[in-house]
Amino acid sequence: MKSSGKSWRLLLTLETEAAPKLLVSPIFIFLVAVTVFPTIYAVITSLQYYFLSEPYNKHFSGLANYRFMLTDARFWGSLKTTLLFMAASICFEMIAGVILALLMSRKFFGSGLAKTLFLLPTITTPVVVGLIWVMMFDPQFGIINYLLDQLGFAPQAWLSGTHSAIWAVIGVDVWEWTPYVALVVLAGLQSLPDEPYEAATVDGATNLQKFWHLTLPLIKPYLVIAFVFRFMDLFRWFDTIYVMTKGGPGTATETLNMFGYLTGFNFMNVGYAASIGITMLFMITFVSKFVINLSRKG
């Protein structure tokens, strides 16, 4: 009775050596449960021949899934699509985002309202964004073809052609996420000190020189953040594509994540889907680390 009372007190007081561990344990357990355990489980799954629909055939198969991945044209095709999407979208978003942020950092009449409005695409649910653009891209009833027609151009079947579908989807991503990049950069711009600019003005630097030699280096950390976030997000891009093209026509807009989803939840090939997921995890971690390290050195 007495000893149990003592141990209770020990548990409740913070003045023991175990206290730090105790305090950290809830979040530790939580993290293990929601990230570490699933990741390990996914690694194990990726080493199995495992079709959900063939429970009688499940068995350990070593690296067979990864070996198959190396020869799977659809995997490489979707990786190429993902990289193309990423390169094109990030380029446009970074450039347009910086320009937008520079415009937004000035005070003008209605700038508060404008700042709120230009964020609208980013805060809209991706599925809704996809649905809206599908309607706008509609070859017969969509507003884009209507405008083209008014300007005297031939209407296009945007989402039916291999190339037009790719660029249409990229366009939607740029529309949706440029404001996000702008927002991050804007935060950087607003935290800039005034002194270097005053000094530069005294030295007679032009605006372009100030931007190139002062602003850009100073906001670099923010650019890196925006880049890494957009990179990670684009690498696992899924929602708008699922709504707009489902990866079609053919596999023209099938990203790695879309392919992984189809493999797991449509073909029920859980083993292979897990190996795709693990591969993606490695790629994302590696590239993100690389970019962050690079920016630290520079």
Add this chain to the structure above:
Amino acid sequence: MRTSLRKSVAVMLMNLIVLTLVLAACSSNSSENSGSPNSNGSSNPASETKETVEITAAMQQHTAVDAIQAMLPEFEKQTGIKVKFDILPQEELHSKTELALASNSGQYDVIMMDMMFTSQYSKANWLAPLDDLISQNEATIQSSDFLSGFYDAFKNDGKTYGLPFYGESTMLMYNKEMFQAAGIEKPPATIDELVEDAKKLTKDGKYGIALRGMRGEGMNIYIWAGFYNAFGGKWLKDGQPDINSPEAVKATEVYRDLIKNYAPPGGANFSWDQVQLALQQGTVAMAIDATNFAPRLENPENSKVVGKIGYAMVPSGPAGASPSVYTAGLVIPKSSSHIDAAFQFISWATSKEVQLKTAIDGMRGDVTRKSVWEDESYKNKYSYPGWIDVTVKSMDQADPDYRPRIVEWKRMGDRLGIAVSETLAGRDVKTALDAAQKDIEVYFRK
């Protein structure tokens, strides 16, 4: 003064929160009680004699399902079985139910299943065989009254796993007015005539034909398979896939040309609802698609072509005509703990009385029993000229392996859907099918 006001507001809020919590607890309690057999609840007289069981059914979002849902209170009154519907769109239904089945969760007692999964699911040992229950209840089930193509679709290795709830075939639907204006007297009987007519009818902002282009084994492949079979393509050769034969190439070329040259812009991405819309709006003269379009084409609320549509068999190719067969059945997962109640529900939902009543009260061009198709009141309501005759004939003539019912189909069909979609986007047919053949061969390797 101010603090006291703030305090009293806080107290009121607290009271509100407590009250809602108590209310929530009460309501959840009461629903639990009514579900348990011990409660002598007076609210439900049936529960005094029979155990009140609640079963959950995963159903596809569909007009036929809506019609059944409206009748559920009646079923509950008769049997004391409470049925809860989990209604999902087609694709989500498939992934959600398959995950539930694979994890053996017992989450669903009834599942509305696509016929193409019969072999896969039964082989995985997920479904309860129903043969004993059917033979015990043959008097009410009358299994021979189901159209045999639909009933047999849920058989595998001599066992029956489901009862057909919804059924359709494919047919040619054509706009008689546009045919007249173009001087064409009768609907095309062969695929050659179909191409010729489509060419004649494509003019002045109108288009000859609409076919599904969007990729998917239940999308473009569902219609394309009719051309494939009509040209004499074979799915398997000695148990191995054979989908890049000269017949397959010819069929795909015809399918591609029809969509590319004579379908509305964007036709390469059409799913069934866009095909239906194009017909309803009168922008296309023909379509080959599901037989159950008719009630919606003949509904003045959303169709501009009421009374103008003719119905004909799908045109034939060198190897004859190939109308499709598609049916969704109600199956019972093995993991269900209420198999008897679930069986009572599926036999009720597929019974003649219920099919007829839902067809008369609502829109159901998709019933699965011969006696309903032959019923006078059904014929009176769905009196579109020729429609019932062509539909029943198509269903009778359809090959159950219109799309091959094999375990590999899901992946094979999806890969084919990509190949067909690629040809619509400009890839050479032979190259696309060769690539698909190569990939599909891998699926067959164990």
